[in-house]
Amino acid sequence: xxxxxxxxxxxxxxxxxxxxxxxxxxxxxxxxxxxxxxxxxxxxxxxxxxxxxxxxxxxxxxxxxxxxxxxxxxxxxxxxxxxxxxxxxxxxxxxxxx
Amino acid sequence: xxxxxxxxxxxxxxxxxxxxxxxxxxxxxxxxxxxxxxxxxxxxxxxxxxxxxxxxxxxxxxxxxxxxxxxxxxxxxxxxxxxxxxxxxxxxxxxxxxxxxxxxxxxxxxxxxxxxxxxxxxxxxxxxxxxxxxxxxxxxxxxxxxxxxxxxxxxxxxxxxxxxxxxxxxxxxxxxxxxxxxxxxxxxxxxxxxxxxxxxxxxxxxxxxxxxxxxxxxxxxxxxxxxxxxxxxxxxxxxxxxxxxxxxxxxxxxxxxxxxxxxxxxxxxxxxxxxxxxxxxxxxxxxxxxxxxxxxxxxxxxxxxxxxxxxxxxxxxxxxxxxxxxxxxxxxxxxxxxxxxxxxxxxxxxxxxxxxxxxxxxxxxxxxxxxxxxxxxxxxxxxxx
Numbered sequence: 001x002x003x004x005x006x007x008x009x010x011x012x013x014x015x016x017x018x019x020x021x022x023x024x025x026x027x028x029x030x031x032x033x034x035x036x037x038x039x040x041x042x043x044x045x046x047x048x049x050x051x052x053x054x055x056x057x058x059x060x061x062x063x064x065x066x067x068x069x070x071x072x073x074x075x076x077x078x079x080x081x082x083x084x085x086x087x088x089x090x091x092x093x094x095x096x097x098x
Numbered sequence: 099x100x101x102x103x104x105x106x107x108x109x110x111x112x113x114x115x116x117x118x119x120x121x122x123x124x125x126x127x128x129x130x131x132x133x134x135x136x137x138x139x140x141x142x143x144x145x146x147x148x149x150x151x152x153x154x155x156x157x158x159x160x161x162x163x164x165x166x167x168x169x170x171x172x173x174x175x176x177x178x179x180x181x182x183x184x185x186x187x188x189x190x191x192x193x194x195x196x197x198x199x200x201x202x203x204x205x206x207x208x209x210x211x212x213x214x215x216x217x218x219x220x221x222x223x224x225x226x227x228x229x230x231x232x233x234x235x236x237x238x239x240x241x242x243x244x245x246x247x248x249x250x251x252x253x254x255x256x257x258x259x260x261x262x263x264x265x266x267x268x269x270x271x272x273x274x275x276x277x278x279x280x281x282x283x284x285x286x287x288x289x290x291x292x293x294x295x296x297x298x299x300x301x302x303x304x305x306x307x308x309x310x311x312x313x314x315x316x317x318x319x320x321x322x323x324x325x326x327x328x329x330x331x332x333x334x335x336x337x338x339x340x341x342x343x344x345x346x347x348x349x350x351x352x353x354x355x356x357x358x359x360x361x362x363x364x365x366x367x368x369x370x371x372x373x374x375x376x377x378x379x380x381x382x383x384x385x386x387x388x389x390x391x392x393x394x395x396x397x398x399x400x401x402x403x404x405x406x407x408x409x410x411x412x413x414x415x416x417x418x419x420x421x422x423x424x425x426x427x428x429x430x431x432x433x434x435x436x437x438x439x440x441x442x443x444x445x446x447x448x449x450x451x452x453x454x455x456x457x458x459x460x461x462x463x464x465x466x467x468x469x470x471x472x473x474x475x476x477x478x479x480x481x482x483x
Contacts, residue, residue, distance in 0.1 A: 008258060008438075018337065020438050047304050049254030049337030063339075066257070070288065070343035083339070092287045092314060092341035 007031055009038075009054065011067030016051040016083050018065075023052070036043040044082035063088050099274050100105045102235040102460035103242065103394075104170070107198035110248040111242040112170035113394045113459040115233060116141050116410050117226040118221065119176045122165055122190050123148035123183035126205075129212050130178045133219035139227050143409055144474050148185040155480025162183055162364040162476045164193035165390025167201070171410045173233065174200040174226040176219060178340050181207030187276060200226060235461065241275030241370065243459060246388030246396040247351045248281060248413075250381035252329075253336025253401025257347020259397035259437040259447075266351035266448020267397070267455065268372070277370045279393055280352035281384045284313045284328060288342025293374070297357045305360040309376050313446025328379055330437040332402045350397060364390035381406055395459055397451065405429045407466025409474045412458045415465065416451060431465050 006029050007009050007017040015030055023046040031038040031054075038054065051065065057077045062069040071088045081087075104112040119142040121130035127145060134142040142165060148161045167175045175194055179187030187203045194201050202222050209215045247264060269276040286293060290310040297303035300420055313360065329338045338344050358369040360376065366385045368374040375391060377384035381404065385396050389411045396413045398406055403426040407413045418422050420435035432454055436442035444451075458464055 010258070018258065020258075047337065051337065051339065060342075065343055066346040068289070068292070068342070068346055070346065071340040074138075084337075085334055085339055088339050089289075090342060092340075092342055 005031065007052070009063060013064050013067045015054050015057055015064045018051055019046045019048060022046065022048045041080050042057055043078055043080040046082055053079050053081050053083050054078045055079050057083075099240040099454045099474075100112070101240060101243070103198040103238040104173070104233055106170045108118070108170075108196070109262065110170035110392070111238050111394070112172070113243075113412065113461075114171040114410060115139070115173050115230055116171060117174050117176070117223055118167060118172045118410060119178060119189065119223060120144060120163060121145050121148070122163075122179040122185055122187040125149070125183065126178040126215075127179035128207060129215045129219065132212075132216045133176070133223055133365050136249050137220065137223055137227060139230055140223050141409060141472065143450055144472065147476055149183045150156060150482040151184055151480065153480060155478060156185065158363060158479055159476050160190065160193065162386065162390045164190055165364050165366070166386070166410060166474070167396065168193040168197040169389055169392060169410055170197075171394050172199065173230040175202070176222050176226065177201065177203045178215065178219060179203065179205040181205040200229070222352050225235065239275070240456065242394040243271060243395065243455075244279065244367070244391075245271055245455065246279045246281065246391075246393035246411075247398075248381060248386060248388075248396055248406075249285075249351055249399040250346055251400040251402035251404045252333050252338060252344055252347065253419060254338065254420035255435070255438060256399055256401040257350065259341070259345055259434050259444075260401070260416045261350035262444045263418070263434045263437060263447035263451055264351040264397055264416060265353040265436065266401050266453035268351065269355055270448060270452045271455075272353060272355045275370060277367055278352060278372050279367065279388045279391065280349070280372060281375045281377050282348065282379045282387055283309050283374075283376050284317070284379045285341070285345050285348045286310050287314060287345050288340070289345040289380055292346075293349055293352075293357060296355070296372075298359075301401040302357060302360055306357070306374065309374075310401070336401050344408060363387045363417075366392040378477050380475075380477070382473045382475045386474055387477060395455060397424065397455060400430070403429060405466065405469070405471050407464070407469070407471030407473055409472045412464045414451075414454060414458055415464050426480065428469065429465055430469065
């Protein structure tokens with residue numbers, strides 16, 4: 001991972017990145033992972049440690065972090081938008097349809 | 099590679115040399131505490147169980163308490179019973195006896211009241227302490243170490259820094275011939291396929307899937323769902339969205355080696371290398387289970403911060419969150435926040451953790467030990483009757 005980056009992409013398959021400093025809506029973030037260069041406009045205020053989308057993710061699609069699905073979206077999420085409990089739900093340990 | 103430890107009569111090796119007073123039931127907890135009080139080198143087990151228990155739940159309580167008594171960090175044991183309890187003091191003594199250490203039993207009803215019990219107990223413990231001081235540390239191969247890994251109060255730094263760094267240390271210990279226990283089965287949910295893939299045999303891999311399926315079913319059967327408790331509010335505030343995300347970060351702490359065995363709660367591993375113990379996500383239940391299973395030392399990663407320690411074993415705490423380290427310096431032993439700042443690699447941090455583990459195994463006190471944080475509780479699997 002590059003030093004001084006404001007956010008981290010853990011696996012090249014990921015569609016989210018993790019902010020390692022608080023990010024303000026409207027700011028730009030440079031990201032690099034395994035040769036991939038990204039410049040992303042942040043659309044929401046992202047607290048430290050929280051995630052934002054690397055690309056537009058449709059409603060009901062998988063959110064990928066660590067190269068693995070960590071849940072699915074409950075609403076469309078735009079590139080640069082905050083990804084958290086308000087728009088993602090777990091696949092696991094829950095009743096059908098819950 | 100060696101550390102300085104205590105070789106026991108049964109060949110096992112301790113990293114501490116406690117005389118342990120065990121109340122077999124909550125009724126004798128007060129007396130046990132009074133016996134150990136002000137006696138340097140003695141400690142007591144804060145056991146609140148031991149009565150009105152049946153079946154598998156009683157069995158698990160007995161196995162856990164006997165496992166703590168048998169742990170090589172304990173030089174000798176005094177069991178204090180009340181007399182009429184469901185889990186009899188003599189029964190516990192018989193379960194600890196195969197470890198070869200001195201085990202004595204006194205009962206409040208038989209001795210005749212708390213005051214006499216405390217006086218008699220103190221006399222026995224003083225004798226044991228005199229014997230304990232004769233034992234010296236000696237050079238021991240690192241392969242004798244059983245490390246219990248744990249994480250709690252996780253945040254985004256756990257999966258990015260502290261767990262991968264602990265994983266690197268776990269790999270070093272396995273490489274040196276030692277044993278690493280990975281725990282907290284509910285926190286494998288969503289990551290179980292990655293661990294199962296590393297199993298020594300397909301049967302062991304299937305055991306991983308079966309355990310996780312059981313926990314998931316249990317969670318659903320409560321009529322709730324697991325999301326109500328896991329991730330916890332602090333996890334969510336720290337940026338963890340789902341249990342799967344937490345799990346994927348969690349399993350890093352076991353390193354990258356082959357999974358050799360799966361054991362039930364508080365059972366000793368029969369293999370060296372990486373072992374999974376089926377414990378709940380409750381931190382102290384989990385750490386207690388691993389120590390009852392023979393772990394002499396635990397390493398605990400945290401994002402939000404935690405004070406956890408253990409009655410008879412050092413618990414080294416690590417964080418990858420610089421803020422948390424600054425705020426909770428009296429609780430946390432190692433800061434690996436340099437990983438996120440690009441100042442230290444995961445491998446370098448892992449080496450630093452491994453070296454600290456050897457220093458602590460050789461006698462260096464952890465922050466939790468200095469604070470007197472003496473946690474103990476048992477994973478209960480039944481109601482009290």
